[in-house]
Amino acid sequence: MTPSNLIGMYFIQQVSDMTGLSKQVIRKWEERYNLVQPKRLENGYRIYSQVDINSLLSVKTLSGQGHAVKRAVELTKERSTLLDGVQDTSQSIQHQEVLDDYVFQLLEKGSHCDELELSLVLQQAYHSFGLADFLSSVIVPFLNEVGNKWNRKEWSEYQEAVSSLVVRDFLVQIRRNYQCREDAPLVVGACLPYERHEIPLHILLLQFMVKGWKTILVGASPAPGSIESIVEKLKPAKVLLSATTMTPFENDPDLLKKLDQFAAANKQIDFYLGGTGALLYAKNKTLQAIHVTSSIEETLRANKTVKKGSSY
Numbered sequence: 001m002t003p004s005n006l007i008g009m010y011f012i013q014q015v016s017d018m019t020g021l022s023k024q025v026i027r028k029w030e031e032r033y034n035l036v037q038p039k040r041l042e043n044g045y046r047i048y049s050q051v052d053i054n055s056l057l058s059v060k061t062l063s064g065q066g067h068a069v070k071r072a073v074e075l076t077k078e079r080s081t082l083l084d085g086v087q088d089t090s091q092s093i094q095h096q097e098v099l100d101d102y103v104f105q106l107l108e109k110g111s112h113c114d115e116l117e118l119s120l121v122l123q124q125a126y127h128s129f130g131l132a133d134f135l136s137s138v139i140v141p142f143l144n145e146v147g148n149k150w151n152r153k154e155w156s157e158y159q160e161a162v163s164s165l166v167v168r169d170f171l172v173q174i175r176r177n178y179q180c181r182e183d184a185p186l187v188v189g190a191c192l193p194y195e196r197h198e199i200p201l202h203i204l205l206l207q208f209m210v211k212g213w214k215t216i217l218v219g220a221s222p223a224p225g226s227i228e229s230i231v232e233k234l235k236p237a238k239v240l241l242s243a244t245t246m247t248p249f250e251n252d253p254d255l256l257k258k259l260d261q262f263a264a265a266n267k268q269i270d271f272y273l274g275g276t277g278a279l280l281y282a283k284n285k286t287l288q289a290i291h292v293t294s295s296i297e298e299t300l301r302a303n304k305t306v307k308k309g310s311s312y
Contacts, residue, residue: 009039009047010104017111018104019056020154026056033073035059050101102128106142110163111155118166131174132210135203139167143199164199171202178206180214186236190218190227192248192255192278200275201242204299224252228262231269238270239263240299241290243278256282256290263289272299 016023029035036055038046055076062072102125109117125138146163149155187208189201198220205215216234218227231239241259248255256273263271271290273282282292293299 009049010053010108012038012046012048014108015048015053015056018053018107019060020149020152021056021060029056029059029069029073033070035073035076050104053104100137102138103142103145106138106163107145107149110142110146110159110166113159113162115162115166118163119170122167122170126170126174131178131206135206139171139203143167168199168202171199171206175202175206175209175215175217178209180209181212184212184214185238186214186216186234187238187240188216188218188227188231188234188236189240189242190222190230191220192222192227192241192243192259193224194221194248194251195243195245195275195277196220197242197244197275200244201240204240204242204274227259231262231266236269238272238299241271241273241278243273243275243281245275245277246281247277249277249281256285256287260287260290274299 010018012023012026015021015026019026026036030038036048036052038048038052041047058076058079059069059072062075063069067075102121105121106118109121122138126134129138143164146155146160150157150160187205189205191198191201198217201217205217208215216230216236218230227239227241243249259271259273263269267289273290273292274294278292279294291298
């Protein structure tokens with residue numbers, strides 16, 4: 001194969017970085033189970049396609065769910081056969097394959113903590129597909145996989161931090177340069193005090209901007225009372241509160257109660273609370289005015305959806 005034929009192809013070290021499988025395991029699954037059939041360069045080096053990578057990830061996932069490797073390979077091949085039997089050459093499928101390729105590239109660059117290359121790949125994906133697809137099909141899957149790799153101890157804390165920070169900085173840059181109408185409705189996004197995970201809010205606010213909203217972000221771990229001050233000053237149409245961890249509620253057990261009372265005193269504004277920590281903490285609590293939700297579509301709706309006195 002010539003260099004011009006290598007687009008979308010990967011060497012075994014790259015495949016190992018992206019899947020979290022050792023090169024020895026990849027060769028073993030190839031030779032013992034005939035799971036993948038990599039092409040060979042003139043120098044004998046194996047090169048793998050995205051289909052090969054998907055097959056390896058499928059077997060890894062199934063074996064992690066308790067299937068023997070042999071059975072996981074069988075299930076993966078059965079699924080592949082079914083997909084091959086469905087002839088669909090639509091543009092949307094080709095489009096998704098390219099998006100997936102960007103995610104794999106980001107995982108490769110992130111595994112090596114290459115900040116410049118991560119930024120370049122993000123820039124290419126953003127300009128190629130536009131903001132909506134970039135967020136839903138590149139950023140979210142990439143961050144999910146980064147989190148999974150860190151939880152499985154396949155990535156170090158440094159690899160996870162570098163990848164997340166590069167994404168955050170890139171999203172900040174987009175928000176700063178994105179043009180909105182002066183008379184557009186305003187949404188304020190805020191991490192709760194003591195909460196430092198702001199990337200979910202960046203993503204959500206950018207999704208609002210795609211729909212024509214102006215946005216303001218209250219940064220990570222704002223000072224107590226700063227959210228209320230900003231809301232009183234700006235009078236937004238919506239306020240999005242975020243807590244990925246339980247830290248805000250552990251540090252201030254009355255925090256949610258005080259925010260809910262503030263929301264009830266500002267009935268003209270829709271207040272939403274989301275994030276893993278918030279959902280867990282508010283699970284069995286009755287709120288007057290804050291709507292606890294995990295649905296992006298719900299927060300994007302124009303009409304008020306809060307039911308006073310409901311339990312979420």
